[in-house]
Amino acid sequence: xxxxxxxxxxxxxxxxxxxxxxxxxxxxxxxxxxxxxxxxxxxxxxxxxxxxxxxxxxxxxxxxxxxxxxxxxxxxxxxxxxxxxxxxxxxxxxxxxxxxxxxxxxxxxxxxxxxxxx
Amino acid sequence: xxxxxxxxxxxxxxxxxxxxxxxxxxxxxxxxxxxxxxxxxxxxxxxxxxxxxxxxxxxxxxxxxxxxxxxxxxxxxxxxxxxxxxxxxxxxxxxxxxxxxxxxxxxxxxxxxxxxxxxxxxxxxxxxxxxxxxxxxxxxxxxxxxxxxxxxxxxx
Numbered sequence: 001x002x003x004x005x006x007x008x009x010x011x012x013x014x015x016x017x018x019x020x021x022x023x024x025x026x027x028x029x030x031x032x033x034x035x036x037x038x039x040x041x042x043x044x045x046x047x048x049x050x051x052x053x054x055x056x057x058x059x060x061x062x063x064x065x066x067x068x069x070x071x072x073x074x075x076x077x078x079x080x081x082x083x084x085x086x087x088x089x090x091x092x093x094x095x096x097x098x099x100x101x102x103x104x105x106x107x108x109x110x111x112x113x114x115x116x117x118x
Numbered sequence: 119x120x121x122x123x124x125x126x127x128x129x130x131x132x133x134x135x136x137x138x139x140x141x142x143x144x145x146x147x148x149x150x151x152x153x154x155x156x157x158x159x160x161x162x163x164x165x166x167x168x169x170x171x172x173x174x175x176x177x178x179x180x181x182x183x184x185x186x187x188x189x190x191x192x193x194x195x196x197x198x199x200x201x202x203x204x205x206x207x208x209x210x211x212x213x214x215x216x217x218x219x220x221x222x223x224x225x226x227x228x229x230x231x232x233x234x235x236x237x238x239x240x241x242x243x244x245x246x247x248x249x250x251x252x253x254x255x256x257x258x259x260x261x262x263x264x265x266x267x268x269x270x271x272x273x274x
Contacts (some may be wrong), residue, residue, distance in 0.1 A: 097203060100203035101243040
């Protein structure tokens with residue numbers, strides 16, 4: 001869906017550039033070549049990469065991951081989160097070490113939790 | 119008096135094996151200078167057949183990015199409960215992550231493998247960046263990473 005939208009956006013941008021030639025603006029290909037790139041205000045150009053199958057996988061960015069608040073990954077709750085609601089259950093994130101017991105996966109003896117020591 | 123002694127003997131019998139099976143382990147991850155923001159790391163264990171056993175640590179707090187730890191996500195279905203209580207902050211380039219934990223002694227020299235998946239924003243995912251068999255002989259020996267991790271060591 002994103003790709004389709006991106007293609008539509010690009011073709012629209014190119015199309016509008018051609019239409020604008022009538023007024024002497026935009027792309028003008030012959031005989032004296034003049035190329036003008038017009039950026040549609042508010043448009044977000046998306047780089048379409050075709051090498052998804054390469055070893056190592058896909059590149060990731062905030063926009064691809066639908067991070068609507070466009071903030072930095074500070075491992076904190078969002079600014080508009082109430083302090084009391086800023087817990088794993090409220091955000092869908094995992095409980096941080098020290099705030100909940102470790103998973104009972106049989107790896108940790110006696111239920112002891114791992115500790116980050118630096 | 120007899121009942122007291124019996125209770126003490128029973129509790130000792132129950133507790134002592136648990137203590138004997140615990141092995142204090144330190145995991146050390148030295149990150150490479152990969153030139154990007156803090157990396158997410160999933161540290162987990164598979165058994166001799168390659169099946170997922172459990173997670174030891176998750177570096178990175180936002181679960182929506184866990185899908186980029188691709189092998190871990192595939193094995194767990196991205197289940198956040200797998201890393202509840204064992205999650206910390208992402209780890210920056212050139213930084214060190216050091217973890218201390220008591221692991222079951224039965225994990226060593228029994229075909230288990232420790233894996234680390236890594237990913238960073240706008241950089242390539244790096245599943246299975248580290249895969250090291252858990253053996254007593256392997257303790258203290260640094261294992262080199264591919265992209266984000268300079269080296270990894272576990273020790274007793």
